[in-house]
Each structure stands twice: as C-alpha cells, then as structure tokens.
Amino acid sequence: MNFGKLIRKSRLQAQSGDKNYSLRKTAARIGIQPSYLSKIERGELPPPGEEVICKLAKDLGLDTDVMLAMAGKVSSELLEVIRSRPELFATLLRELKSAPDHAVLKLVREVRDGEW
Amino acid sequence: MNFGKLIRKSRLQAQSGDKNYSLRKTAARIGIQPSYLSKIERGELPPPGEEVICKLAKDLGLDTDVMLAMAGKVSSELLEVIRSRPELFATLLRELKSAPDHAVLKLVREVRDGEW
DNA sequence: ATTATCGTTTAGTGTGTAGTATATACTACA
DNA sequence: TGTAGTATATACTACACACTAAACGATAAT
Numbered sequence: 001m002n003f004g005k006l007i008r009k010s011r012l013q014a015q016s017g018d019k020n021y022s023l024r025k026t027a028a029r030i031g032i033q034p035s036y037l038s039k040i041e042r043g044e045l046p047p048p049g050e051e052v053i054c055k056l057a058k059d060l061g062l063d064t065d066v067m068l069a070m071a072g073k074v075s076s077e078l079l080e081v082i083r084s085r086p087e088l089f090a091t092l093l094r095e096l097k098s099a100p101d102h103a104v105l106k107l108v109r110e111v112r113d114g115e116w
Numbered sequence: 117m118n119f120g121k122l123i124r125k126s127r128l129q130a131q132s133g134d135k136n137y138s139l140r141k142t143a144a145r146i147g148i149q150p151s152y153l154s155k156i157e158r159g160e161l162p163p164p165g166e167e168v169i170c171k172l173a174k175d176l177g178l179d180t181d182v183m184l185a186m187a188g189k190v191s192s193e194l195l196e197v198i199r200s201r202p203e204l205f206a207t208l209l210r211e212l213k214s215a216p217d218h219a220v221l222k223l224v225r226e227v228r229d230g231e232w
Numbered sequence: 233a234t235t236a237t238c239g240t241t242t243a244g245t246g247t248g249t250a251g252t253a254t255a256t257a258c259t260a261c262a
Numbered sequence: 263t264g265t266a267g268t269a270t271a272t273a274c275t276a277c278a279c280a281c282t283a284a285a286c287g288a289t290a291a292t
Contacts, residue, residue: 023239033282038240049280069202078198079190081209086185088220089212090194093205095227097197104204107223111211139269149252154269165250 003070008041010060030055047071119186124157126176146171163187 001009015021027037032052039045047053053071057064068075082089096104117125131137143153148168155161163169169187173180184191198205212220 022237024237034238035240035242035283036281042240044240045281046279052280063203065202065206069199072199074190074195074198074202075206078206078209081213082190082194083185083188085217085220086181086190087179088217088224089209090181090191092212092220092224092227093194093197095224096205096208099227101201101204103227104201104208107227108204108208108211111208111215111219111223138267140267150268151253151270151272152251155271158270160270161251162249168250 002043003047003067004041004043006062006067006070007056007060010062011041014060026056026059029059047073050076118159119163119183120157120159122178122183122186123172123176126178127157130176142172142175145175163189166192 011021011023011026020026023037023041024034027034030037030052032048036045036048040048047070048056050068050073053067053073054064056062057067065075065078082093096107127137127139127142136142139153139157140150143150146153146168148164152161152164156164163186164172166184166189169183169189170180172178173183181191181194198209212223
C-alpha cells in the first residue's frame with residue numbers, strides 16, 4: 001500500500017459515514033486544491049510536503065509518523081531532536097538499527113518509567 | 117561556531133602540519149570546485165549536500181553526524197532507520213527528547229551489551 | 233431540466249538545492 | 263620580475279519540490 005492509495009482508501013471509508021469526506025471537501029479543509037489531492041491519491045504526483053501530510057493524517061485519523069515514512073520523510077520535530085545531540089542519537093539509532101521491536105519497546109518503557 | 121568556520125579552522129589546522137590541506141587541494145580531493153569550498157567556508161553559500169559534507173568531515177577528521185547537524189541535516193542512513201519503523205522510533209525519540217545525556221548513554225550501553 | 237457536486241485533465245508557477253565554469257586578484261619567493 | 267600557489271568574485275546551470283488555477287465531462291440531487 002502506497003501513500004496515495006492509503007489516503008484514498010481512508011478518505012472513502014470516512015466518506016461512507018460522513019459525506020464531508022469528498023475529495024473537494026477534504027481538500028478544502030486541508031487547504032489545498034482538489035486537483036492536487038486527486039493527483040496525490042492516484043499517485044500521479046508524489047506525496048505532498050510535511051505540513052499537508054500532517055493535516056491529511058489528522059483529518060483521516062491516520063498515524064502522522066507512518067504517513068511521513070510512507071512519503072519518504074521524517075518529522076521535522078524528530079530531526080530536531082537528533083540535530084540537537086547528533087553524536088548521542090546517531091550512536092543510539094545505529095545500535096538499534098537491527099534490534100528487534102520488543103527490545104526497542106523495552107527501552108521506551110524504561111525511559112517512560114523515568115529511570116534517570 | 118558555524119559550519120563554514122569550523123571547516124576552515126579544521127582545514128587550516130591540518131594545513132599547518134601538511135601542506136596538502138590548501139583550499140584547492142582539499143577541494144580537489146573532495147571533488148568540488150575551489151570557489152565552491154571558499155564560499156562555503158566563508159558562509160557565502162549554505163553548507164553543501166550530504167555527500168560533500170561526509171567527504172569533508174572524513175578528510176578533516178571531524179564527526180560526520182555533528183557536521184551534518186551543523187548543516188541542519190541528518191544522515192540519510194539514520195533517516196532510513198526511522199522510516200523503517202516509524203511508530204517505534206518516533207515514540208522512542210520523543211521520550212528521549214528531554215532526557216539527560218547520561219540517560220541516553222545508559223540506553224546505548226544496554227543495547228550494546230545486547231540485552232535482548 | 234437545471235444546478236450542484238463530483239473527480240479529473242491540462243497547463244503552468246515560484247522557490248530551493250546543489251552545485252559548475254571562468255575570471256580576477258593577492259602574496260611570497262626564487 | 264615572473265610565476266606558482268592561494269583565495270575570491272561573478273555569472274550561470276540543471277533539476278527537484280510543492281504546489282495553483284481554470285476548465286472539462288459525468289453523475290446526482292432539487
């Protein structure tokens with residue numbers, strides 16, 4: 001499932017229960033042209049920029065980070081986290097590159113429990 | 117200290133012990149025009165792209181991730197790590213955003229000791 | 233029937249990124 | 263004094279990104 005198809009699928013699903021999810025209405029809420037959204041959904045144009053992706057994800061109830069990833073991007077907020085302490089986070093991410101999900105999740109829990 | 121100044125400082129330092137670190141020689145090794153390197157060092161142009169930054173860092177013995185951060189960038193390798201499991205790493209990074217260095221380092225050590 | 237809404241088509245714009253190429257000017261030294 | 267090495271100035275290129283605007287044809291509602 002690529003970016004455009006997922007957007008269209010989610011939008012149509014939303015539309016089935018709420019007629020405000022037509023392509024035009026959705027585009028209007030997001031603040032883009034209907035033609036642009038149409039082309040994105042059909043994959044005629046590549047995914048939009050971060051701001052538009054975030055608005056779309058929010059509007060359609062999708063995970064922002066996943067949608068950004070599908071678009072080949074990473075949230076600028078996360079980039080800033082890395083840039084603020086590049087050596088530290090570069091090391092951590094490289095170590096975790098091939099760690100299994102549960103190992104990463106374990107770390108998340110540890111941090112969440114405030115172990116410092 | 118900004119990107120250009122650090123490059124120039126490091127290059128001049130290297131040049132004091134090895135005359136192959138003139139602007140021209142360095143640019144030639146990196147594979148860019150001397151004029152371009154000059155402008156970058158003086159901040160007349162913004163920092164170069166990832167590839168050139170990496171070559172420069174390597175050539176001058178600087179940390180690649182730090183230099184990328186100074187240029188407002190993050191290694192495409194690390195971006196790929198995040199994009200491969202966006203929910204997981206987005207959560208982790210947001211949790212660690214305001215964690216002190218030693219807490220992050222502790223995690224690095226844990227992972228390094230292979231705790232899974 | 234007509235007007236409203238729908239998705240799509242066609243054509244084009246502005247901005248940023250990542251450089252190249254060539255010419256000029258300074259400085260030391262042999 | 264000329265020439266080798268150094269830095270800087272000026273001008274330009276090529277391409278990707280992130281969209282806008284207007285009109286078109288089909289379908290559905292009033």
